[in-house]
Amino acid sequence: MTQKEKIYIFLGILLCIGQLAGQTLKGHVYINGVPVNSAEILITDQEQKKYFTVTGETGAYSIELPNQKNYLVKAFSEKRLIISKNIYVDGNTTQDLSVENKETEIQSVHLIAKKKKIIQQKADRIIFNVENSVIASGGDVMDAIRLAPRISVQNDDIKITGKGKILVMMDGRPINIQKEDLPNYLKSIKSDEISSIEVITNPPAKYTAEGNSGIINIVTRKSKKDYWNLTVNTTGQAASKFMYKNGANYNLNVKDITLSSGINYTSGYNAPVNYSKIEYPDITWIEDNRQTAFTDNLSARLSLDYKLNKKITTGIQYIGSFSSPIVESQIDSKIFGKPNGAEKSLINTASEDSKKNRFNSLNYHMIYEIDTTGKKVSFDFDYFNSRSRSRQDYLSRTFDKTAPLPSIPDFDSGKNEGYQNINNYSLNLDVEHPTSWATLNYGARISFVNTANDIRFYDLSTGNEFLDPNRTNQFSFRERNQSLYFSMNKELGEKWEFQAGLRMESTQTRGFSETLNQESEIKYTKLFPTAYVLYKLNANNQFSANYGKRIHRPEFSLLNPFKYTFSPYSTSEGNPYLLPEFTNNIELTYSYKDFLITSLYYSDLKDGFEMLTIMNTDTKTQNATPLNFISNRSYGINQYFYMKLFPWLNANVNINFFNSQSRSSSPVTLSYLNGWNFETKADLNFTLNKKKTFFFGINTWQVSKGVTNLDRSSSGYQIDASLKLFLMNKQLQIVCYANDIFRSNKISYTGFSNNNQTTYRNYEDLRFIRLSIIYNFGNKSIKDSSREVKNSDEKDRATFR
Known part of the structure; x- marks a missing residue:
């Protein structure tokens, strides 16, 4: 069957379904x-x-x-x-x-549903009903997210166990703000304002197939009209350096208008430390990289929705982010001879990497509610522009050059200047169509991406700027993507629930290097099926199974063939022929009451890509380039417990035990690596007074020795603690948070490149004390009205390099 035949059949199905009434x-x-x-x-x-x-x-x-x-x-x-x-x-x-003259009082109307369980298992998601949880009340949304099944929060980074990057949504619409601003935004919303948190480990066909990721959907409580709310927050954080964050969120719901807005500013420093060790046959190369990273970021969002009538709602949303980060590095590379281990050479490299990033996003949407049975049509137009200017200067000196380093000069200096501009347009049409026999959902999406890159290298070794044409490149990239999807949900009695879906995505890419006169074109059409089944044995015992196929496309920066120079012995380059990777996921889940959830899962990755660092044994140089060389199979069990130990002590515990088997098609790496991994997470929450306005929390996680793809990883752990105080009828919130108290999050990774053993260990300056003050005022807090931006996967790929 040809690609056109597949598309015609799929369109025919959608048109037939659309006639149902x-x-x-x-x-x-x-x-x-x-x-x-x-x-x-x-x-x-x-x-x-x-x-x-x-x-x-x-x-x-x-x-x-x-x-x-x-x-x-x-x-x-x-x-x-x-x-x-x-x-x-x-x-x-x-x-x-x-x-005539009827005055009967309402008796047992049941317009309000019975009280839900704290944990509910659905066919395609797990629901944590925050409104019925004592432990989650009185805090903020980040506190509630920590308690949800399968979710891990480490250093404000939200993850789903066994998944890569995740998408955080509010009422089914992605919260498209910068990653560093997301925790502050979630902390500004009271947990009492949300109804539930949905954990979707295997997203249905409605959502883009991009990434082996899951979705966390925050469902807010319904709000009344004619209310407003303003939240202001300020945070000071002291680690090796100091950082502060300030922000405000304003929401308004009056008559037929809903407005949501926010602004956040972050400024300050932290001091990461990176360590690496390379075992060449004749020398040992040890590198210490001490950095000072400056953050300067302003972000803003504004969304406005207007209800034209009972059936039609329309609105716009703007998101902007403006940052100027600077990273200064001092790298000492010590070279020791073998077999006696005497130090032979020292290479000192000083570098400064500065960027100016500008990001603007606009969404226009219209929702037409056809009738009161739930039929609904949604249309979205999305546009975003991402611009980045970068400059990286380095100066490298070699001392006591007695080691065999033929390719490294005694003195070397250079400058990289880069410009990247990304434009994306997308259109999305979605139809929700309940019928008497099943609930249907179908739609289509098209996306257009254009990128332009201009990167130049200047040799400064002579004291003058010399443009090196061999290390300068202009590169353009174009991507077109078309998607169709369909899903159906059916309940059979009170015991069974079935859901199945199919998403088709067709992609065409073209990359062109002006400098190299090199062109690359890739075209492919893929189908992404999903399937779910839920069986309710009784009120206390439920079983579910699901399957889904996913795709992960390369970030745009990885496709540029330009070779970027960090120092005379370290470079990286992109790969315009890099292909997407595909993953098949299967999960079996059992849930018992509100107490525990047990999940068995299996994941199969094909054509996986990574930045592969290739060591040259003769010249001692390193070049990193992305390649499709990994396949991985992993399977494991995840166990979640939700416990109320005492009236004043609640806990949730997550245990994850899994096996990872990776194979490589590259002769540079190990050909195969197999190993087991064990992870635990526990959150203890103490209520310190009867008014429930003073809380103490301990959060801890631990990982065993294990494997990550083709690297072996060491064990590690982290312990955090927090004090939270509510004042002024819970309008004022004061939080003191201690992160990585024992400075123990120092996991190292060991692998091989051309038979040379490499070891890496990075510490991101995670031990800090943070004091936050959040004040809410207004007559009522209302839910956020952020729109589901349909090009969020393209935004994730528009990373600054």
């Missing part, structure tokens, strides 16, 4: 012959499915129902049941609801 029940509601405005109509079928609508000023109502059968129709006015009537709907039906 129900029937309409309409009429008027009267009391004593007078039309009733804003009467609530609740309709229930024999399977206890509920449908809801409200009358207008003339007392008229209209609601679309999925099929022909008997319905129980109830009408309420001012919290009173005024009529209850059985109606058989056969095609379009008109039925007035009239009552």
Whole structure:
């Protein structure tokens, strides 16, 4: 079957489905012959499915129902049941609801669902109901996220166990702000304002297939009209250096307008330390890299939604980020001879890497709610522009050159100047289509990406700037992507729930190097199936299984063939022929009450790519380039416990035990590596007073020796502690946080390159004390209205190098 045939078949399916429709029940509601405005109509079928609508000023109502059968129709006015009537709907039906002098109080209406369990297992996700959790109340959203199943938060970095990068969403819409601003934003929202946290380890077909990632969806509580909220926060953080963060968020919900905005500024320093060791046959090369990293980042967001009428909502969203980071490095490379280990040479390299990054994103969206049964059409147009200017200067000196270093001069100095400009446009159409026999979801997306790169290298060794044409390059890259998707969810009685989906993505890329006169073109069309099944044995025991296929496309910077020079012995270059990697994921899950969740998982990675550092044994130089050379199979078990040990002590524990098997197609690395990994995480939360305004927390994690792809990793652990105090009726929040108290997060990785053993260990200056003050004022906090930006996967790939 050709690519065009596949597309035509898929479009035909979507068009056929789009013709499905129900029937309409309409009429008027009267009391004593007078039309009733804003009467609530609740309709229930024999399977206890509920449908809801409200009358207008003339007392008229209209609601679309999925099929022909008997319905129980109830009408309420001012919290009173005024009529209850059985109606058989056969095609379009008109039925007035009239009552004379009826004053019956509402009895057991059940408009509000019964209290949910703290942990719920659905076919495609795990739900942590924050509103029913004592341990999660009174804090912020970051506190609540720490407690959710399968989630790990380390140094404000949010992850799902067994996954790579994740997408954090609010009410089904990605929170598209810079990664470093995300924790501050989540800390500015009270946990009491959210209803639940959904952990989606294997995203359905509706979501882009990009990345072996999961999704965390934060569901907010419904807000009332005519309320506003302003949150201001300030944070001081002291590690080896000092850093401060300030921000404010303003939200407004009045009449038919919803506004959400925020601004954050971060400035300060930290001091990472990196260590590496290379064992050549004749020498040992040890490198210490001491850095001072300056952060200067301003970010802002603004979203505005307007409800045109009962069915149509439209809005825009803007996100901007402006940063000027600077990293100064002092690198000492000590070279020891073999076999006696005497020091032969010392190479000192000083470098400064400065950037100016500018990011602007705009989204326009329109939502059309077709009827009250849940039929809905959403349209999105997204645009983002990412610009970066960089400059990296280095000066390298070699002392006591007695070691065999033929390729390294005694003195070398150079400058890299780079410019990158990325533009992306995307259009997305999504349809939610419930029917009498299943709930359908289908849609389409197209995306256009254009990048331009201009990178120049200047040789400064003579004291003058000399443009080296052999290390200068202009490179352009273009990508086009078209997607179609369809999914179906079906419940069979109270025991079974099934969901299946299919996403097709077609991609065409073209890269061109002006300097090298080199062109590369890649085209491919792939199908990404997903499947889910849930079985409810009884109220306390549930089983589920899911399968999904994913794709991870290379970041745009990895495709540029230009060779970037860090020092006379260290370079890196991109690969315009780099292909995407694919992953197949399978999970089996068992959940018992609110107490535990057990997950068995399997992942199979094909054509995996990484930056591969190639060591030259003769010249002692290193060049890093991305290649598709890894395949990996991993399987394991994840165990989650949620425990209330005492009224004043709650805990959640996560244990992960898995095996990793990696193979390499490159002769430079090990051909195969197999090993087991063991990880644990525990969060203890103490309530220190009866008013529940003073809390103490301990967070700890530990990892055993294990393997990461083709490297062996050492063991490690980290212990954090926090004190949290609420004042002024919980409007003022003061948090003191101690991170990596024992400075123990120093995991090392050991691998091989051309039979030379390499060891790396990085410490990101993680031991710090942080004091945060957050103040909320206004008559009511409302939910964020950030729109689901459909080009978030392209944004993730637009990393600055």
